[in-house]
Amino acid sequence: xxxxxxxxTSENTSKNTGDANTTEARYEILDTAxxxxxxxGIGLTQEQLVEVLRLPDEALPAALQLAxxxxxxxxxEDVEVEGIISIKTGGCPEDCHFCSQSGLFDSPVRGVWxxxxxxxxxxxxxxxxxxxxxxIVAAVRGPDIKLMNQIKFAIDRINEAVDINIACSLGMLTQxxxxxxxxWGVHRYNHNLETARSYFPEVVTTHSYEERLETCNxxxxxxxxxxxxxxxxxxETLEQRAELAAQLAALEPHEVPLNFLNPRPGTxxxxxxxxxxxxALRAIAAFRLAMPRTVLRYAGGRELTLGDxxxxxxxxGGINAVIVGNYLTTxxxxxxxxxxxxxxxxxxxKELQKTL
Amino acid sequence: xxxxxxxxxTTAGSxxxxxxxxxGEPDDGGTGPASCIHRRCGELMALEPPRYCPxxxxxxxxxxxxxxxxxxxxxxxVLVP
Numbered sequence: 001x002x003x004x005x006x007x008x009t010s011e012n013t014s015k016n017t018g019d020a021n022t023t024e025a026r027y028e029i030l031d032t033a034x035x036x037x038x039x040x041g042i043g044l045t046q047e048q049l050v051e052v053l054r055l056p057d058e059a060l061p062a063a064l065q066l067a068x069x070x071x072x073x074x075x076x077e078d079v080e081v082e083g084i085i086s087i088k089t090g091g092c093p094e095d096c097h098f099c100s101q102s103g104l105f106d107s108p109v110r111g112v113w114x115x116x117x118x119x120x121x122x123x124x125x126x127x128x129x130x131x132x133x134x135x136i137v138a139a140v141r142g143p144d145i146k147l148m149n150q151i152k153f154a155i156d157r158i159n160e161a162v163d164i165n166i167a168c169s170l171g172m173l174t175q176x177x178x179x180x181x182x183x184w185g186v187h188r189y190n191h192n193l194e195t196a197r198s199y200f201p202e203v204v205t206t207h208s209y210e211e212r213l214e215t216c217n218x219x220x221x222x223x224x225x226x227x228x229x230x231x232x233x234x235x236e237t238l239e240q241r242a243e244l245a246a247q248l249a250a251l252e253p254h255e256v257p258l259n260f261l262n263p264r265p266g267t268x269x270x271x272x273x274x275x276x277x278x279x280a281l282r283a284i285a286a287f288r289l290a291m292p293r294t295v296l297r298y299a300g301g302r303e304l305t306l307g308d309x310x311x312x313x314x315x316x317g318g319i320n321a322v323i324v325g326n327y328l329t330t331x332x333x334x335x336x337x338x339x340x341x342x343x344x345x346x347x348x349x350k351e352l353q354k355t356l
Numbered sequence: 357x358x359x360x361x362x363x364x365x366t367t368a369g370s371x372x373x374x375x376x377x378x379x380g381e382p383d384d385g386g387t388g389p390a391s392c393i394h395r396r397c398g399e400l401m402a403l404e405p406p407r408y409c410p411x412x413x414x415x416x417x418x419x420x421x422x423x424x425x426x427x428x429x430x431x432x433x434v435l436v437p
Contacts, residue, residue: 083422108380108407112417122421129423262403265379303403325422330404335423 027059030066033289038070043249043290049242052286057278064281064317067288071318074292078350079342080255080321082133082167082297083126086328087114087154088147092139094171094206096194098234100264100329101139107266109329119154120161127164129324129335132352134158135167135190135227137328141207142172148180155184163352167227172207172215182222188254189219190227196243199236216251229257229299232283233275241283245290255321256294258287260301262330274301277310281317288318297321303333311338315345364434375413377406377427406435 029051036042044052055063091103091111100107123134136154138147147170155166168181169190181189193212194200200209220226228251230244248256260280263270280302288296298319302311311333315322322342325335332338342349376383378397405418409429416427416435427435 085421086419089419108415110407110415110417112419114419118419118421122423126422131422326420326425329418329420331420331425332403 046246063285067285067318081131088138097268137169188225192229196240225254227255228253231259233261257297257299260305262301374410380408
């Protein structure tokens with residue numbers, strides 16, 4: 001990080017001299033980001049993102065404020081609300097080291113299939129919160145014919161019952177499956193990169209980064225919106241966190257869900273500590289400055305990593321979407337807590353606009 | 357889950373003297389050395405549903421939905437919030 005001449009040195013920051021606001025600390029990377037990202041709409045490079053992730057704590061409020069301005073200018077003030085649900089839980093053949101649903105680990109999560117009436121009911125409840133998105137998720141390497149048939153049936157029943165956009169997350173797809181989902185009206189497909197290419201082999205060994213990219217590219221080519229997220233706090237370096245943000249930016253997904261590791265019992269990452277909340281906030285700012293126009297969604301783990309105060313800071317620091325209520329196998333904040341916070345922050349919930 | 361025939365119970369009143377829903381170990385109800393461990397389990401369960409039946413420690417089939425959850429023990433029925 002380069003600090004401008006009128007700024008305090010690292011030995012002379014607000015930690016020693018008082019509140020950052022009174023010292024008027026200025027950081028060159030934030031000045032650069034203001035010109036490059038806010039004014040010109042060009043995301044920061046990987047090298048620039050490393051600088052953001054290395055900003056000292058006293059620069060964090062300024063970084064979040066800038067990220068918020070970027071979000072308002074390039075995305076608008078609306079916040080997109082989504083509910084997610086697992087249609088097939090557990091028993092996954094893959095070995096994603098963070099995931100309690102892998103059948104390869106000694107996890108307490110048992111295999112469960114959700115029946116369609118319960119799924120439709122969950123879609124109705126989700127829509128009643130004001131959510132515009134409902135994502136159906138299955139713990140699989142990729143869907144087989146049985147699962148594809150169930151998804152088709154589920155989509156039809158949900159569309160009969162409630163007005164909400166349907167998204168899916170069913171693992172790696174074939175071209176035929178991509179085409180089918182698009183034809184059935186799935187307007188967004190989730191397939192995360194999870195971590196940086198350079199760190200991926202430390203986290204997943206049963207499939208490759210390239211296989212993930214292949215599905216992502218097919219989804220985009222078919223005209224569905226791509227939701228492609230990150231899971232940070234898995235032991236990656238700051239440089240790898242920046243690498244991930246840059247790799248996501250290059251993919252140009254419509255949405256990036258940002259997850260923070262919630263170490264799950266029985267998984268290889270169960271003893272990984274919960275990441276520092278300030279590092280999580282720096283990451284939020286950095287991801288927004290890497291991708292000024294994407295939907296940047298609060299996803300799993302934020303309750304543990306950020307708590308209530310951090311949740312608010314992130315919403316004022318570049319986040320413009322939330323998963324409301326619970327996750328796939330863990331619980332979130334009460335939906336009303338997030339919805340009330342959006343009201344308090346004068347952030348309108350995005351209205352439903354069917355895209356396909 | 358097809359648990360219509362099984363009784364529904366709530367988490368209230370299902371803990372003392374049984375098994376911890378988080379780790380599956382015996383829950384001493386706050387009287388023994390394991391209590392401090394289960395206090396941590398209790399904190400964690402603010403953000404996750406029980407995985408073990410509090411009556412028999414069988415692993416339960418758990419379904420989480422955006423606004424709720426249910427946990428089914430094949431012997432003791434369905435647990436709800």
